[in-house]
Amino acid sequence: MSTHPAVAPQRPVPAPLEEPPIYREDLTLTKVTEDILAPVFAKPTRQWWTAFLIAASCFAIGVAAVVYQLIVGMGIIGIQWPVMWGTYIANFVFWIGIGHAGTLISAILFLFRQRWRTAINRSAEAMTIFAVMVAGMFPLLHVGRTVIAYWLFPYPNQRHLWVNFRSPLIWDVFAVSTYATISILFWYGGMLPDLATVRDRIAKSGFWKKFYGVISLGWKGHAKDWHHYEVAYAMLAAIATPLVLSVHSNVSTDFATATAPGWHSTIFPPYFVAGAIFSGFAMVVTLLVIVRYVFRLEDYLTIDHMEMMNKVILVTSMMVGYAYFTELFTAWYTSNVYEQYRFYGVHFDPHFWLLFRGPNAVPAYLMWGCNVFIPALFWFRKIRRSIPVMFILTLFVSVGMWFERYTIIVDSQMRQYLPSSWGSYRPTRWDYAVLLGSFGMFFSLFLLFCRFVPVVAVAEVKQALRRQVGEPPAPKPAMEEVNA
Amino acid sequence: MPKAKTPPQPVVVGVYLDPHALVHAAESARDRGFRGLDAIVPYPVHGISEALNYKPSWMPRITKSFFFAGAAAGFTFEAWSMAVAWPINISGKPFVSVPAFIPVTFECGILCAGVATFAAVLMAARLRPRPNFVPIDPRFTNDRFALLIPYGEEGPAPAQSFLAGTGALEVYEIAS
Numbered sequence: 001m002s003t004h005p006a007v008a009p010q011r012p013v014p015a016p017l018e019e020p021p022i023y024r025e026d027l028t029l030t031k032v033t034e035d036i037l038a039p040v041f042a043k044p045t046r047q048w049w050t051a052f053l054i055a056a057s058c059f060a061i062g063v064a065a066v067v068y069q070l071i072v073g074m075g076i077i078g079i080q081w082p083v084m085w086g087t088y089i090a091n092f093v094f095w096i097g098i099g100h101a102g103t104l105i106s107a108i109l110f111l112f113r114q115r116w117r118t119a120i121n122r123s124a125e126a127m128t129i130f131a132v133m134v135a136g137m138f139p140l141l142h143v144g145r146t147v148i149a150y151w152l153f154p155y156p157n158q159r160h161l162w163v164n165f166r167s168p169l170i171w172d173v174f175a176v177s178t179y180a181t182i183s184i185l186f187w188y189g190g191m192l193p194d195l196a197t198v199r200d201r202i203a204k205s206g207f208w209k210k211f212y213g214v215i216s217l218g219w220k221g222h223a224k225d226w227h228h229y230e231v232a233y234a235m236l237a238a239i240a241t242p243l244v245l246s247v248h249s250n251v252s253t254d255f256a257t258a259t260a261p262g263w264h265s266t267i268f269p270p271y272f273v274a275g276a277i278f279s280g281f282a283m284v285v286t287l288l289v290i291v292r293y294v295f296r297l298e299d300y301l302t303i304d305h306m307e308m309m310n311k312v313i314l315v316t317s318m319m320v321g322y323a324y325f326t327e328l329f330t331a332w333y334t335s336n337v338y339e340q341y342r343f344y345g346v347h348f349d350p351h352f353w354l355l356f357r358g359p360n361a362v363p364a365y366l367m368w369g370c371n372v373f374i375p376a377l378f379w380f381r382k383i384r385r386s387i388p389v390m391f392i393l394t395l396f397v398s399v400g401m402w403f404e405r406y407t408i409i410v411d412s413q414m415r416q417y418l419p420s421s422w423g424s425y426r427p428t429r430w431d432y433a434v435l436l437g438s439f440g441m442f443f444s445l446f447l448l449f450c451r452f453v454p455v456v457a458v459a460e461v462k463q464a465l466r467r468q469v470g471e472p473p474a475p476k477p478a479m480e481e482v483n484a
Numbered sequence: 485m486p487k488a489k490t491p492p493q494p495v496v497v498g499v500y501l502d503p504h505a506l507v508h509a510a511e512s513a514r515d516r517g518f519r520g521l522d523a524i525v526p527y528p529v530h531g532i533s534e535a536l537n538y539k540p541s542w543m544p545r546i547t548k549s550f551f552f553a554g555a556a557a558g559f560t561f562e563a564w565s566m567a568v569a570w571p572i573n574i575s576g577k578p579f580v581s582v583p584a585f586i587p588v589t590f591e592c593g594i595l596c597a598g599v600a601t602f603a604a605v606l607m608a609a610r611l612r613p614r615p616n617f618v619p620i621d622p623r624f625t626n627d628r629f630a631l632l633i634p635y636g637e638e639g640p641a642p643a644q645s646f647l648a649g650t651g652a653l654e655v656y657e658i659a660s
Contacts, residue, residue, distance in 0.1 A: 029526065029627035154565060162565035166577055166584040174591040182598040189602055192611070193625070197526070200622035210615035217606070218614035221625055223523035225609035227533045231541035232605045236598060239547065243594045250587055459527040466503065466527075 022116045023465050024299055032300075032465065033197060036456045039295045040198055044451060047294055055443035062437005065430050066141060074144045076430045083413040083425035088142040090405040091438055094279070095135035096176065096251055097272070097401065098442075099183070100244055101280025102128025106186060107240035110233075115467065116308055118460040119300045122194075122453075123291060124284050125187040130445040131283075132180045134438045139172070141434070168253040175250040182243055186236050189229075192219045193459040248272045255408065261342040262412030265330065271323035275401060278316035278371070282397035285309050287446065289391045291455055300456050303385050310384040313397065317375035320404070324368060342415045346407060358424035359414045363403040370400020493520070496640045497620065498631045498647030499654040503529040506629040509650035510535035513633060516646060522632040524624040546604045547597045554596025559589040620658065628653075 044052075069076055079086040102124040109117040140149045152173045154163045163170050195216035202209045219225070249269035256268035285306060292301040330336075331343035346364045354360040374396045377383045384390070410425050449455070500506040506523060510532060513521055521536050523529075566572075567579035577584070605611070624630050631652070633643040640657045647655045 033626045154561070160570055162569060164572075164574060165562040165566055165588055166574060166581050168587075171587040171591075174588045174595075178591040178595040178598075181595060185598055185602040189605060193527070196619075197625040199617065200619050200625045213615045213617040214613040216617075217611035218617050219609070219611060219625075220619065221524050221526060222609070223525060223529075223532045223536055224538065226525065226528040227538050228541045228543055228608040229605055230528050231543040232547075232601050235543055235547040235601050239551065239594050239597050239601075242590075246587065246590060246594075253587075462527040 021468055022119070022302070022304060023461070023468060024302075025469060027299065027465055029462050029465075032461055033201070033458060035297065035299065036454045036458050036461070037198060037201060039450060040452065040454060041201070045294070048447065048451070051290075051294075052444065052447045055440050055447060058436050058440025059444050060437075060440070062434050062440055065433035065437060066137075069141065069430060069434075070146060076428060077434075078425060078427040078431050080423070080425070082416060082421050082423045083410055085142075085409050085413060086425060087406070087410075087427050087431040087435060088138045090402065090409050091435055092135050092138035092142070093251055093272075093405045093409065094402050095131045095138070095438065095442075097248060097276030097279045097405075098283045099128040099131035099135065099179075099280060100248060100273070100276035101284050102126070102131075103179075103183060103186075103240050103244040104277055104280070105284070106190070107237040107244065110237045111241060115464045116305050118457055118464045119302070119305050120284065120288060120309070120456075121460070122187075122191070122457045123288060123449075123455050124280075125183065125190065126446065126449045126455075127280075127284060127287060128183045129180070129187055130442050130449070131280075132176065132183060133445070134442050136176060136180060137438075139176075168250065168257050171250045172254060175247045179243060179247045182236070182240055186240055189236065190233065190457060190460075191453060192216055193221060193229075194454045194457060195219070196221065197458055198454065245273055248276045255412075260412050260416055261336070261338040262327075262346070262408065262415070265327070267323055267326050267330075271320065271326075274316050274319035274323065275371075275404060278313060278320055279397060279401035281309050281313045281316065282394040282401070285313070285390055285394040286398065289387055289394075291450065295450065295455065297456060300461060303387070306387070306390060307381075307384045310378045310390055313375055313394070314378040314384075317371060317378075317397075321372035324372065338417050342412060345415045346411045354424075357426050359411065359422075363407040363411065366403040367400055367407050370396040371404060374400070493634045493636075494640070494657060494659050495522075495632045495634045496643040496647060496655060496657045498633070498650065498652035499621070499623075499656075500629040500631070500651065501627075501653055502651075503532075503629050505651045506631055507531045507535050509631050509647065509652065512650060513631065513646065518633050518643065518646070520634045522634075524620065524630040524632065526625050526627065526629070529629065543601060543604060543608075547601045550600035551593040551597035555589050555593030557596070558592025559585055562588055 077086060077088070079088075102121075105117050105124040106121045106128075110121075139152075140146050143149050143152075152163065152170070163173075195212055196219035199209065199212035199216045202212060249272065252268035252272035255263040256265055258264060288301050288306065288309075292298050327343060328347075331339045345359055345361075347361055349359050349361045351358065351360040352362055355362040374393060377389075377393060383393075414423055414425060416422065498509060500509065503525065506525070507529060510521060510523060514535060514537060523532055523536065525532065562585045563580045566581070566585075571579045619625065621628070621630065631647065631650075633647065635643050635657075644655050644657070
């Protein structure tokens with residue numbers, strides 16, 4: 001009747017790419033749950049309290065400085081004409097950049113099916129949210145009259161005025177607030193099954209059982225729930241990917257659409273995004289080195305994971321190095337004297353003793369050294385896989401990236417077109433206090449996060465583990481006997 | 485507010501240690517004609533949706549439609565506020581400056597799509613704060629996989645014998 005063979009020929013299945021194992025083979029589901037949830041159930045250790053007290057003290061110093069600034073006004077911080085964007089804006093750009101690694105890991109690596117992300121995505125996403133919270137405060141402080149910062153949003157008002165949607169500053173308002181919202185939803189949504197796992201491990205009823213019952217939203221884990229959940233997760237990843245690329249592109253247009261020499265450049269969006277991922281990954285590595293040590297999670301945050309992240313740091317380091325080089329090339333090739341003067345000043349101004357007091361080349365040297373030359377050590381496998389070395393190198397990257405922001409923002413304003421617009425800038429102790437406070441806030445929030453929710457995505461690790469060890473051979477179904 | 489409650493339907497629960505056995509059992513149960521099958525798993529198990537005959541999720545449609553709705557609303561609002569409500573000449577730029585409106589348009593679309601998708605998950609999985617939540621079995625969020633077969637007047641016996649024959653470690657019935 002049919003020319004087809006009785007058994008349809010199987011389509012050849014392409015062999016999957018060889019993927020190195022990402023977790024130890026002998027991990028069981030039960031052990032995964034126990035290991036990762038252990039810090040949630042354990043009493044906080046002395047190390048945790050020490051770290052938390054230090055971070056909270058730094059935060060308190062920052063809060064005090066902010067309160068003082070709100071009382072007496074903007075005069076206490078270092079901005080003065082022509083440098084009207086000072087460390088607050090540098091901090092804003094720096095912290096927004098730190099946040100980008102989390103979304104990259106959770107969304108972009110998810111779309112690329114990089115399963116090693118399952119170990120790090122939860123903590124990286126948490127880092128994103130805290131970094132964006134920290135970053136979001138700086139524009140509010142920077143506007144000076146913080147009580148009316150809500151004027152940044154378009155809302156019906158008695159003056160019938162609307163915000164200027166042609167301004168990159170307004171793009172920023174929308175980009176950063178959208179980014180914060182979507183990051184929180186993505187993080188919280190991804191955490192629901194794990195919060196349910198915590199809830200179901202609490203034996204005695206009481207406050208904590210109720211607490212996790214509330215925040216896990218009654219997740220039951222029905223197949224139908226997972227069915228929608230997985231697709232929704234992929235959808236959120238799909239929209240978070242262009243979002244994260246847009247956020248720092250928008251931030252970069254704050255500068256790139258202005259005409260100041262050193263700012264007015266079309267390379268800024270990709271340059272800023274690469275720098276954001278670079279600094280963010282460095283911060284993730286710094287934090288995870290501590291987390292895996294303090295919470296004994298070496299089986300999950302393995303040395304292979306750390307090496308993968310160091311490879312990303314190496315690649316993005318080369319991208320920012322390329323962008324730095326492009327600045328040099330542009331200054332030389334365009335024969336634009338203003339651009340050349342700015343570049344020369346930023347890179348060769350010999351008044352080194354003027355660091356944080358006036359124009360000099362130290363920030364640029366720190367930027368090149370910490371962002372281009374020092375991360376190049378990650379070309380060596382031994383260095384990529386050494387925990388103490390990577391810890392120190394990533395700290396250098398954080399320092400270097402802060403100085404990159406400082407160089408771009410402050411140094412360009414000190415060297416504008418007319419000599420009458422040349423000036424100097426000197427951050428005050430209040431600038432430093434707020435910077436310290438921003439780190440304090442970030443680390444305080446991160447330490448609290450480590451205490452109350454699983455720092456590794458339990459359900460995702462289980463899924464990745466199952467894929468890695470492969471499905472065990474299917475048990476012979478009893479159907480034949482039943483049918484017989 | 486009193487809610488119209490559907491009477492809880494009794495189910496037979498088969499507990500498995502291995503997701504593969506669960507999927508296999510679900511397929512067999514479907515083929516045997518059991519209705520209203522459900523499974524509870526600690527992580528998304530590949531193949532269970534097909535075994536339980538789920539249609540493809542409608543989430544992508546939510547995301548897509550809310551993205552375009554949000555983007556359209558964002559652009560319309562920008563154009564209205566800049567060109568209709570109070571047109572202001574800002575450095576000679578057109579009132580409707582399309583390229584300059586794109587970033588906010590895009591962000592509005594993303595915001596609507598993301599919030600709507602999240603809300604859709606909450607609705608689809610009927611998630612809300614439940615301080616007094618009692619799970620069917622706490623192991624189902626840890627390391628055990630369950631297949632749930634509801635039964636009616638015929639009693640739990642057929643489902644029990646079926647589940648026992650599919651390699652379930654435990655079989656028990658619960659009233660709801």
